Amino acid sequence: MKPWRAPLLVAVVVAVLAHIAFVHAYPTLLMRATLRQLGGGGERLHRWLAAPRVTPAARRIVRPAPEFAYSACVYDLSRGALRIRLPASPDYWSLSFYAGNSDNFLTLRDVDHRDGLELLLAAGEAAPAAALRAPDTRGVALIRRLATDDAGWQNVERLRKEDVCTLAAS
Amino acid sequence: MPGAALRHGLAIVGGIALGVASAWWAIGRLPDGERYGAWRSDPLTGSTAADAYTRARSARHGLLALNREEALYLIAAQDDGGAPLSERCDYEIRGGTLPAAWWSLTVYAADEFLPRNGSAAYAIDAAHLRRDGDGRWRARLATTREASANWLDSTATGTPSLTLRLYRPKAALRADALPTITRRSCR
Numbered sequence: 047m048k049p050w051r052a053p054l055l056v057a058v059v060v061a062v063l064a065h066i067a068f069v070h071a072y073p074t075l076l077m078r079a080t081l082r083q084l085g086g087g088g089e090r091l092h093r094w095l096a097a098p099r100v101t102p103a104a105r106r107i108v109r110p111a112p113e114f115a116y117s118a119c120v121y122d123l124s125r126g127a128l129r130i131r132l133p134a135s136p137d138y139w140s141l142s143f144y145a146g147n148s149d150n151f152l153t154l155r156d157v158d159h160r161d162g163l164e165l166l167l168a169a170g171e172a173a174p175a176a177a178l179r180a181p182d183t184r185g186v187a188l189i190r191r192l193a194t195d196d197a198g199w200q201n202v203e204r205l206r207k208e209d210v211c212t213l214a215a216s
Numbered sequence: 217m218p219g220a221a222l223r224h225g226l227a228i229v230g231g232i233a234l235g236v237a238s239a240w241w242a243i244g245r246l247p248d249g250e251r252y253g254a255w256r257s258d259p260l261t262g263s264t265a266a267d268a269y270t271r272a273r274s275a276r277h278g279l280l281a282l283n284r285e286e287a288l289y290l291i292a293a294q295d296d297g298g299a300p301l302s303e304r305c306d307y308e309i310r311g312g313t314l315p316a317a318w319w320s321l322t323v324y325a326a327d328e329f330l331p332r333n334g335s336a337a338y339a340i341d342a343a344h345l346r347r348d349g350d351g352r353w354r355a356r357l358a359t360t361r362e363a364s365a366n367w368l369d370s371t372a373t374g375t376p377s378l379t380l381r382l383y384r385p386k387a388a389l390r391a392d393a394l395p396t397i398t399r400r401s402c403r
Contacts, residue, residue, distance in 0.1 A: 050223060053224050056228060057228070060231025061231040061234040062235065064231060064232045064235025065239045066235075069239045069268050072276070073272055077275070100330070101336075102330040103332075104329070105329055109322075109324055109329075110329070111381060112339050113381075142280075142286075148280075149271075150280075150281070150283050155384075195344070
């Protein structure tokens with residue numbers, strides 16, 4: 047048994063380190079995969095991607111919230127600041143930003159932006175003074191709009207045509 | 217007996233496998249959350265201040281979730297008597313004004329997806345609910361609507377569960393402010 051004493055000690059130390067490393071890295075690894083999938087590997091960056099209505103046929107995400115219409119915009123701020131514009135809407139909506147490690151670092155809400163909103167999002171020291179700061183260059187913006195019936199969805203479809211997510215002109 | 221280098225190699229590979237497997241198990245376990253009558257809060261609602269385990273669990277079970285200031289999620293898998301919810305039973309859910317800017321109540325099947333029963337009666341919400349004269353409301357969780365104004369169809373759910381979503385919660389949660397779930401009959 048003696049020849050295994052040192053390897054067993056190594057195994058325990060490595061297991062503890064691997065455990066801690068995986069727990070800390072998991073949100074970033076998962077988010078990276080999600081951004082790659084949503085962003086089409088870089089093909090669908092800086093534009094709104096409108097999700098279809100949630101129905102019982104949706105089987106990808108457990109416990110989906112059927113009352114929301116989702117739109118996502120995957121961004122890479124190393125290419126420049128991001129410009130986002132949403133039209134005014136009297137109904138409940140929120141615009142949430144998630145960093146590359148999955149942290150929700152900013153959420154803007156309808157009650158604070160009754161006339162709609164327009165913003166710049168940037169990262170790094172070269173960011174324009176008027177821009178909101180992201181903690182990371184990679185991430186995703188997510189709109190949640192209340193749409194509980196057909197009329198609500200028709201309204202959302204109208205609003206989506208006015209949504210803007212694009213790289214700001216330099 | 218393998219050589220020392222091989223033994224250490226095996227130890228490193230085994231250690232990595234054990235560490236990753238135990239981490240996957242640890243972030244797969246859902247803590248119970250706080251209980252409010254039949255409801256338990258979802259402890260994974262997003263927060264950047266959460267510890268590494270909570271953040272990893274949130275990523276695994278609820279990536280891109282709203283933060284606590286924006287939404288609180290509560291789940292009920294049992295009635296007020298503590299019995300698991302069942303498709304074979306009929307329930308009455310009663311509530312009043314809930315402490316939130318807006319709320320919804322959704323039924324899920326045992327697989328945690330919306331039930332495939334063709335009725336589309338899987339959710340009710342604050343805006344479309346029919347209330348009694350005093351502002352309170354009743355909903356029926358059952359496989360048949362009967363004469364109920366508010367119906368959640370439990371057909372094809374097996375062991376259904378409910379998610380109550382409180383958007384922009386206005387006050388601390390109290391059990392007596394949340395809907396009650398009473399079993400009326402079983403087949």
